[in-house]
Amino acid sequence: MAEEKLQRLEVVTPEKKTYSQDIRFVVLPGTEGELGILPEHAPLVTSLKTGLVRVQHEGKTLKIAVSGGFAEVRNSRVTVLANAAEREDQIDVQRAQAAKERAEQRLASGGSDIDVVRAEAALKRALNRLKAAGQA
Known part of the structure; x- marks a missing residue:
């Protein structure tokens, strides 16, 4: 069976790293609309609005509330630099x-x-x- 491709997601605020894990799919709250990112996505940099980052991995969805910021996608790595971020369980x-x-x-x-x-x-x-x- 083919190995599932993953990408690294890191959600960082000025105070701390809120999330860091290899994941399958993420949806970002872009200022022009939601962005779905799969592994090997084309490079991009975008601004984010206040909204939910929805992480899908291993059949589960995790929500992270972010308050603005930026996201960079490059080399199967998604980096979210948010003004504030909190995982749903926090x-x-x-x-x-x-x-x-x-x-x-x-x-x-x-x-x-x-x-x-x-x-x-x-x-x-x-x-x-x-x-x-x-x-x-």
Whole structure:
């Protein structure tokens, strides 16, 4: 039987390496849409939006919540350089829910001192974390 081709996926933030493993397939949240990457994919560099990196390997899917960044694909290696990244099993659901509620309250208050763009980004990050954890 032919050996299954794998590629190395590394998800790195300024603080730590969140994930590093040989995998079969990954879906990245590109700014222009989702990107599916198989081993031996053509080289590419792309920016990422806040969203889920979905890793498929050995019949299982792992979700990693990322908050922006970049991805590089080269030589059957995918490197994600994210501003923030959390694996689904590492997300503090109560903390993410509290962040969601704070952001919603800020947006609902409508005060002139509210940075709407920042509050919307915080809400998007919290919702993404909850989605990765299976709570949204």
